[in-house]
Amino acid sequence: MTEPLRTGATIGILGGGQLGRMLSVAASRLGFKTCVFEPGSDCPASHVANFHLKADYDDHAALERFARSVDVITYEFENIPTAALDVLEAITPIHPNRRALATSQDRLTEKEFLIGLGLSVAPFADVTDADSLRAALNSIGTPSILKTRRMGYDGKGQARIKSPDDADAALAAMNGAPAVLEGFVDFQREVSVIAARAQDGSVACYDPGENVHRDGILHTTTVPASLSPSQRTDAVLIAARVLNALDYVGVLGVELFVTRNALIVNEIAPRVHNSGHWTQNGCAIDQFEQHIRAVAGWPLGDGSRHSNVTMENLTGDDMDRVPQIAKTDASLHLYGKAEVKPGRKMGHVNTVTGAAT
Amino acid sequence: MTEPLRTGATIGILGGGQLGRMLSVAASRLGFKTCVFEPGSDCPASHVANFHLKADYDDHAALERFARSVDVITYEFENIPTAALDVLEAITPIHPNRRALATSQDRLTEKEFLIGLGLSVAPFADVTDADSLRAALNSIGTPSILKTRRMGYDGKGQARIKSPDDADAALAAMNGAPAVLEGFVDFQREVSVIAARAQDGSVACYDPGENVHRDGILHTTTVPASLSPSQRTDAVLIAARVLNALDYVGVLGVELFVTRNALIVNEIAPRVHNSGHWTQNGCAIDQFEQHIRAVAGWPLGDGSRHSNVTMENLTGDDMDRVPQIAKTDASLHLYGKAEVKPGRKMGHVNTVTGAAT
Structure with missing residues (x-):
């Protein structure tokens, strides 16, 4: 357990996509600066980060420079090359830890880990x-x-x-x-639990959200999910078990298939997760700030849900609908990506459908 | 009425303090980039803006460069030199307009303007x-x-x-x-109305907040304010009258003294306002996004209040309380200022005290 980061400290983020962008914004709320490491130019996170270090993951000199310029390192995606992690971790702490990354980077390792915890998988x-x-x-x-x-x-x-x-x-x-x-699992629905664990081991889980996919990409997440009270409790306990087993620090996404008799873990993601974007308009402290709080060694914030929300992803030509959506009461979250491509995640829209039920 | 700005456009912000910082964050939510013009180094807005043009307001070449690099210009403070505005406006539209600035830059002009609208002043x-x-x-x-x-x-x-x-x-x-x-006005309380007007003339006012000052600096704003229904309506109508008279585009703050018999306008501020920070945790669309929507030619968003909130400014050594506040359910908003000085606004904290009443 390190000292909590003070305002003015710099958080390093590996990856400059929309998740890095929203992590940067959350970090700014707590007075932190961010430095984004990302090979691409004009990436979404670079628009809101204090620094953008544009370099490849095999550029070890750049990785060293990055690690020395920040107080802690986190990431927005799990497929970070192992050699890069070795360079970084020798200089500056990385949260979530290497074990979380190694486990989730490999589907086979992940499934064996989950079975070892007594959890069900396909x-x-x-x-x-x-x-x-x-x-x-x-x-x-x-x-x-x-x-x-x-x-x-x-x-x-x-x-x-x-x-x-x-x-x-x-x-x-x-x-x-x-x-x-x-x-294949004959599931009734897919839900996900966005869960956070602080450096002191305390855990906070957001209410499970119900996911609908389209063409293999998340389309909507709705809270509350259609779950029985015991399913809801079980879902949260599964997430907590994973967090504790990995001695995890940060936000983790757990996707679950709900069948008649069981909750089956589809996959875990050691990062903020698309199915947790509803928290931006449903909770006082969203998943991005919760993650920043954890990696900064701060206490977790209030993740209780105050509203019912539906999150819809805007991909590709969905951007043409933005002028119409802007006229509604919904909350837009756009990623500032210059190029629209079919299936590319361009933004999302959160619609509050009432006070929390 | 110009075309609405498209995602990817750049909004220029004059002034790099905490208001510019929170405007930049709001702009990012809608997919916009921001360029901040500010003479100071390492200013709060520069941490989250895509560009920081560091130059003085009498550097006309820099002002021209700034104006040419952005699609629209707005500002976080009203005391912008007239000569600078002349340079900028010749190149790129400025919202809110020059008349709003000229009126609010001079207490005498402002009071005469307000009297001309039939409003009460001290x-x-x-x-x-x-x-x-x-x-x-x-x-x-x-x-x-x-x-x-x-x-x-x-x-x-x-x-x-x-x-x-x-x-x-x-x-x-x-x-x-x-x-x-x-x-001196023998007032019962001071309230302020944060109001927005879009380019199509539509107006949206946030619920009035009740302000308490300490040593001449805003200390807390609480919503709902203690007002009768008719006072609440009158307060909103006053703000709307000011907005329409100025053909205003953007967010405006109106401070009102509430006496037994009247609402007396203390002052108007042609910008987002400290007494509107509660909207970040009390509304789906906060004052910062509402301002960005207006200056970008977008429709206004949903500014209805979903929660009761108290906003408290953190000045100077209040920063020592941050570790304690972080343990509560309150929402922190820190400005990333390196130097703590007595009375300097370092951040604020919004405490939700329940669903809206």
């Missing part, structure tokens, strides 16, 4: 070649889904297998990368 | 020398207060006159600047 099997895929399909069956162990997000690095005939194409889609075959 | 008289001060004291009496016509804020440029014996000292305190003698 049936899965390690796949390295045609033989192991065949064996996996024999045990798990179809429909199922083949996913690269590493570097997948927003539906990328995934191939659905409807029948054994799809096996070869699915394996080819992995481009030789180690993979995991996952059985 | 008794006042123009003071240029010892003779005019003597005449003014004869008509207004004591206690009264002598204020410089221009450049006063947070109690600066003011001298109280308890008896005619204080006249010479008060006049000397003006340093030869033109002044106004104001009679």
